[in-house]
Amino acid sequence: MSAVVVDQSKNGGTPTSDDLARAAAIKRMERREGWKRRLPVLPALIYTILVTQIPFLFTLFYSLTDWRIDKVEPRQFIGVENYASLSGDKFFRDAAWISVQMTVMAVLLSLIVGTGLAILLDRKFFGQGFIRTLLITPFLVMPVVAGLMWKLQMFNSTFGIIGWVMNGLGFDSIEFATKYPLASVVVVLVWQWSPFMMLIVLAGLQGQDQSVLEAARVDGASSWGTFRQITLPQLRPFLELGTLLGAIYLIQVYDHIEVIVGGQPGAKNLPFYIAQRSIGGGNVFGLASAYSIVVVIASIIIANIGLRVLSNLLEDNS
């Protein structure tokens, strides 16, 4: 006989108190389960909020005051006055412009150089692993050391390598870091960040779907054609990721500037200038806070674009 057992007549459809108690127990269990899942993330979350988000609110508050830490006068709430003064503040505009130039140049150049290096490394040749190891080393070097090293033994006009090479070629050696402070900083940044970009692009190249590449070969595509039409689109998310991570770090560069150009004008970006005007001795906390907020807003704009890219990546792949 067949036994199709959908016994809906049981209890006549009306829930008994027993059923209700059970339903409540299931609800309770699910809620407990929800908390059990959330609990492990809470310490990290709370720590991050305490150390990064709360201070930011303070900065926001300072930026609305005329606070100078060296004066005993009580700080006064002055609304958006600090912000209003920004447009007429030449130092601020200079620093902002330096920030833009430095970030854009460093990100783009290291992306280009890094991609080139990745393409060169993505083929078998004698000593591949060794050369890759040499190439990533600049990224591991302490920024302070990188800055000092370039300033003194590369850029210096008497004992620097660049000057020596130029002399050898019949040119006069120049004090590179003094004459071209911005370019000097960018060169060092690109030297340090190209390896990072290279690694990310390399991960993309090596993670390619080989069967697609083979199919393209069978279809008779040239290597360049394959690269442009298949590899590059597959590489895009990696290039975007590199740009994003690079931009996050490079917009905040401080160490290199401190070491290579120090207090001289010509390569002071916003973070450097802000530190100088506040805790670095400038003491105008209110105004410097307003500068900071502007940097934060700029970063949020970059971040928003970036996060959208990242969220696409997560959606596509999980």
Add this chain to the structure above:
Amino acid sequence: MAEVRYQEASRIYPGTEEPAVNQLNLDIGDGELLVLVGPSGSGKSTALRMLAGLETVNMGSIWINEVDVTLKPPQDRDIAMVFQNYALYPSMTVGDNMGFALKQQKVPKAERAERVAEAARILDLTEYLDRKPKNLSGGQRQRVAMGRAIVRQPQVFLMDEPLSNLDAKLRVQTRTELADLQARLGVTTVYVTHDQVEAMTMGHRVAVLNFGVLQQVDAPKTLYAAPANKFVAGFIGSPAMNLFDAENVDGKPGIAGVAVPINDAVAAALKGQSLDKVSVGVRPEHLTLGTAGIEGEVTVVEELGSESFVHVRTDHRGEATNIVVRDRGETQTARGDRVKIDFDGPLHVFGEDGQRVTA
């Protein structure tokens, strides 16, 4: 030893409307090997995982040995599960994998070793006890997964497509071994598969699921001989049953202009139902190529040696319709032949509601 009972058990995944398992009622006897079968996405795994405690039961309850385990976590249910990908702990040796659950239960070391050795002997794994899973073949891994389950001597074995990662030949062999092992150990077993041959050959009883709803649960023979509804009729059997919406031939249900022979009881049961909404089914072995009956043209002959399946194109309800006929021995027909198909065995009639019309 244990009986298992699903009672009105439903699972609704968060964020979905339709229950993945809908008011499941199912009694599984002590020592029984019950197979859950159904198409992909029908809720087999979900039903099994509800029993394991890996999915919340949103409504209804689940009982093991007359104990309500609905709210119990997996480790308190005294069950063992074999996963499709085996889920062996990669960092542990075969022996440690098999003894892991016992270690969690704080079983003394000596007893643990003894039980692992015993299970390894049964499964022919003794020489692999010190290897890591990654150094085993697929079949050996499958046996380790089995070993991990039997070492525990649980109340119930749960298996979710445990053979589907093996190649075809090994699968058939392991199938028999597994059924034999289960019979020897006598442990109640719930076995999930989407392969109906596996279901029919292994199960003491087979439960057929579709869209989370239990369609029928019966011994394989009954399932084959008397499918409870159109879905089961079409799902069980290979090649599948010839199953058509009937047409009205002189007040009787018919196929391609030929009335099917039904007895009076069925005819009586069909009274009042619209005949072109009724379905009739007949298995290929219950048709013969003869001199009278449904006319058609042979399109394909599948020759299997001991038998062959002849595909015949007929005109049914104004459409070209394929009918499969089993021909014993070497068939005399070839593509293009005009043939006549005669009924030679039981018929299955399903009413307007898709349920079997019992004679």
Add this chain to the structure above:
Amino acid sequence: MAIFTRAPKAEPILGQNRAVAMVLGVLTWIIGLLFFFPLFWLVVNGFKEESVASSSPTLNFDPTLDRFSEVTEDSGGLLSFTEAFGNSFWIVLISTVLVMVLAIPAAYALAIRPMRKWRDILFFFISTKFLPIVGIIMPIWIIARDLDLLGTRTVLVVLYTAMNLPLAVWMLRSFFAEVPKELIEASQIDGCSLLGQIRQVILPIVAPGVAATALLCVIFAWNEFFFAIQLNPTGASTIPVWVNSQQKFQGQFLAGLSAASVLATLPVVLAGWVAQKRMIRGLAMGAIK
């Protein structure tokens, strides 16, 4: 037979011509060596006498270890190498341990048994990395000053932990996500406690990823300069501050500074070399997996 030769590996972008391959290989070597050259020169300079280092570049000199011993000597009240190294060591160690203690459970909650809205939480962690440090440095300085923490190791431990935490959560999540779900379920059925599950089932699988993540945290913390110089310029400061202090504004100091730089950089470069492959996979794949 041709059929049995190996399947063609996907063709490299720049063609397969042997001569081209040769030229490109050599080119890659040259570029690699050029990239590394400044570091090579740094090491070379560290072995020179000051007078040799401060004249026209040369490879013709008698190598000496004197600079290394000079820079590691006690320098009379100023931050010495030993002090700075000790400070760096403890600050980096403690902050990295803290990061791991906080990030491993978080990664578990985001990958193994994902809570609802785990994506939003992950985004929050990443997005804190978009908050420029200058956006928070002033209040932190004020709070540290008011709590009398300026010039202590504690303040750097707290900040480095916060600095590395999002990155660690991000990387660990991607490593944890590779643990098959069934393994976790099997361990639940086997009666494993949560702690046992993490220790005996998950960690053995993700250990290399955890190590790589920890290493990256070590590298970033070891190299950090901004917080160190702003909040802790004095006695309790770290190796980057010490290196920077080796610049002198009179006399010759390049050889000494080079020796100091080598000492400061070496631990992290070695660590990075060892873990390079896994580190980048964690970084890049964090977004992809």
